[in-house]
Amino acid sequence: MTALETDFKPFKTRVEDALANRTLKVAIERTTGTARLKRAAAVSTWPNFAGARDLGRRIKDHVTSNLDHYLIEFERNAIASGAKVHWASTAEEACEIVVDICKAANAKSVTRSKSMLGEEIGLPLALEKAGITRVETDLAEHIVQLAGDKPSHIIWPALHRTREEVAELFRKHHHTPQNSDEIPAMVRSARRQLREAFLRADVGISGANFLIADSGAVCTVTNEGNAELTTTIPRVHIVTAGIEKLVPSLRHAMVLLRLLVRSATGADFTQYTTFHCGPKRPGDADGPEEFHIVLVDNGRTHMLGGDLNDMLRCLRCGACMNHCVVYRQIGGHAYGGTYPGPMGSVLTPELDGLAGSRDLVHACTLNGNCQQVCPVDIPLPTLLRGWREKSWNEGLEPRSVRRALWFWAFAARHPFLYRMATAVAVRVLRLFGEAGWVRSMPMAKGWTSHRDFPKPASRTFMEQYRAAQRRARK
Amino acid sequence: MSLSPSSQMGFSGRPRVGLFVTCLVDLIRPRIGFAALALLEQAGCDVVVPEAQTCCGQPAFNSGASDHARALAKNLIKAFELFDYIVVPSGSCAGMIKLHYKELFKSEPAWRDRAIALAGRTYELLSFLTDVRSYTPAGVSLKAVATYHDSCSGLRELGIEKQPRQLLSNVQGLSLKPLAGHDVCCGFGGTFCVKYPSISNAIVEEKARDIESTGAELLLGGDLGCLMNMAGKLHRNGSKVRAYHAAEVIAGMADGPALGEETSF
Ligand code: SF4
Numbered sequence: 153m154t155a156l157e158t159d160f161k162p163f164k165t166r167v168e169d170a171l172a173n174r175t176l177k178v179a180i181e182r183t184t185g186t187a188r189l190k191r192a193a194a195v196s197t198w199p200n201f202a203g204a205r206d207l208g209r210r211i212k213d214h215v216t217s218n219l220d221h222y223l224i225e226f227e228r229n230a231i232a233s234g235a236k237v238h239w240a241s242t243a244e245e246a247c248e249i250v251v252d253i254c255k256a257a258n259a260k261s262v263t264r265s266k267s268m269l270g271e272e273i274g275l276p277l278a279l280e281k282a283g284i285t286r287v288e289t290d291l292a293e294h295i296v297q298l299a300g301d302k303p304s305h306i307i308w309p310a311l312h313r314t315r316e317e318v319a320e321l322f323r324k325h326h327h328t329p330q331n332s333d334e335i336p337a338m339v340r341s342a343r344r345q346l347r348e349a350f351l352r353a354d355v356g357i358s359g360a361n362f363l364i365a366d367s368g369a370v371c372t373v374t375n376e377g378n379a380e381l382t383t384t385i386p387r388v389h390i391v392t393a394g395i396e397k398l399v400p401s402l403r404h405a406m407v408l409l410r411l412l413v414r415s416a417t418g419a420d421f422t423q424y425t426t427f428h429c430g431p432k433r434p435g436d437a438d439g440p441e442e443f444h445i446v447l448v449d450n451g452r453t454h455m456l457g458g459d460l461n462d463m464l465r466c467l468r469c470g471a472c473m474n475h476c477v478v479y480r481q482i483g484g485h486a487y488g489g490t491y492p493g494p495m496g497s498v499l500t501p502e503l504d505g506l507a508g509s510r511d512l513v514h515a516c517t518l519n520g521n522c523q524q525v526c527p528v529d530i531p532l533p534t535l536l537r538g539w540r541e542k543s544w545n546e547g548l549e550p551r552s553v554r555r556a557l558w559f560w561a562f563a564a565r566h567p568f569l570y571r572m573a574t575a576v577a578v579r580v581l582r583l584f585g586e587a588g589w590v591r592s593m594p595m596a597k598g599w600t601s602h603r604d605f606p607k608p609a610s611r612t613f614m615e616q617y618r619a620a621q622r623r624a625r626k
Numbered sequence: 627m628s629l630s631p632s633s634q635m636g637f638s639g640r641p642r643v644g645l646f647v648t649c650l651v652d653l654i655r656p657r658i659g660f661a662a663l664a665l666l667e668q669a670g671c672d673v674v675v676p677e678a679q680t681c682c683g684q685p686a687f688n689s690g691a692s693d694h695a696r697a698l699a700k701n702l703i704k705a706f707e708l709f710d711y712i713v714v715p716s717g718s719c720a721g722m723i724k725l726h727y728k729e730l731f732k733s734e735p736a737w738r739d740r741a742i743a744l745a746g747r748t749y750e751l752l753s754f755l756t757d758v759r760s761y762t763p764a765g766v767s768l769k770a771v772a773t774y775h776d777s778c779s780g781l782r783e784l785g786i787e788k789q790p791r792q793l794l795s796n797v798q799g800l801s802l803k804p805l806a807g808h809d810v811c812c813g814f815g816g817t818f819c820v821k822y823p824s825i826s827n828a829i830v831e832e833k834a835r836d837i838e839s840t841g842a843e844l845l846l847g848g849d850l851g852c853l854m855n856m857a858g859k860l861h862r863n864g865s866k867v868r869a870y871h872a873a874e875v876i877a878g879m880a881d882g883p884a885l886g887e888e889t890s891f
Binding site for chain 1: 885
């Protein structure tokens, strides 16, 4: 089943599907397990990781609180370098701008290098609707495209596909299918396939990891070099970037780049780190004739200064999902939004509305590991709790939950009543237990369907303590 | 109203400690409360268990029900603010009081001040014993092989990791085996475990495997909620591993029934 089919099922069904899929679990653990180990090693050998993390946080916060200044500076410098800068306040606007540029360039085929923003604004679908052939050039995105999937991780979009499944896909879709399941052979096959697309493309579309204000340059990082071929060969290069990607200068970008790469993969640096600055100049060996930058808001200015302001620091490194016990069990597609994992559970209600993503903000143990590994210290648990509060205040919580909490809170505010209620409760609970454990209990299936519940002592602590005090007084 | 701690300390030389046993200990496993009581007394404290204590409000807070959480927080602040210290045998409830009460009262400055004053005197039991009272267990022995799970709130919100191990290292005959993923959530998460039972189950299933593969006979921890989750899973799987709160072991009470073993006490 592809991700597109799972989309329309309710969260709990998606979760059950994911949990029942053992290959998925193996695939997730292979990739995220390695990522966790490598990140831990990278961080432990970084003499002042805490200092760098703090600096990264301050750089991002500085930019967010002076966003207007840096946006204008970036636009001025980008235009001076020969780029055309476009502003899009919504996802639809952004897609329209990209499609219009493609049409003006008479583009039949476009190549795209991996961009989560492109996914966020629905660019693949918009291009398809406009009748423009899109070729994903990132190896994992290529797999996702062949399978008719959606990315399930922001760094490894095809993490949910095992090597065997990929071999099968390649056999089916590549001109010169490889019979081998060996990774080098599969990579060669993909390379042959993609080479043609690179050379044929009229337009290349990429994302951005950083927008550098003082030069108007756009920085992309990849490990495959596909972004370079996507952005230098075609006549036209379009960058779509969220406005939170701004940094004041190259120096600042470098600080964040180290944080990003080490948190994402544990490597010291990416294989390819490219700065795109303007179109091809006279005398340049290569480069696009036209260079467009589409600056996308899509809700970001709404987050500015509000409860989700901290989220604008996000570098999209994926560390939070690699370390999330929930993500590791259910994988990315079960989340249903563009972004999975903890950062996705914070962003999806903002992008797609809280009513439809209520489950995401609750399906979290609030254990805090995500914030601990986040390279820019985003308080993800606090932000999720903020959504829960909103959901409660807007009356989105189920009646049963509201009622149960109301009773509990009412009793807990009245200690005398509470003492009586708890004394009764333990006695009732004990009726369901045998040999120390409660194996099944009505109204507590959530617990007892999977685990036993320890039978309580015959009297509450408070009862026993009071009795002991009375005895002592005698 | 004066918010300063009571002056009892000057009088007896012993700090006056308010013990907040937590709602789960009160309901499910009173032994942990009595272990805490005994340990605090051995550590030279005068211990009071205020009658007015109920629940810290964390389930409401984590459900987004801030009004309910505030009401419960006020109840707890009133019950405990006159003690020199408030001590809690749970990192998660201690973290709630220490870190989150002040967030709850963002727009009630008077209560916010009281919450902050209380937060400064609130401690999780095991770290209070080591860090504030420099307590070392003496004459306690238990011949057993155990492993220790660090509950998330204690570990990440309060930085508790060394303290329980330090205390347990003074229990004679007890050896601690390292637990792979000792710092990884067990899948309890308060109401999470009943709201999303199958995710919670998948998480605790892995945890149970990790615990089993240590070969330890005992599972120890500092939070009853997580212990109930892990012990409940282990028992359902037919495991022989028995679970205790670390305080029970340190107080020399681990000769009694483990969590889920038939008890009237
Ligand atoms: S929230 Fe933090 S850890 Fe998660 S993707 Fe963003 S920067 Fe990385």
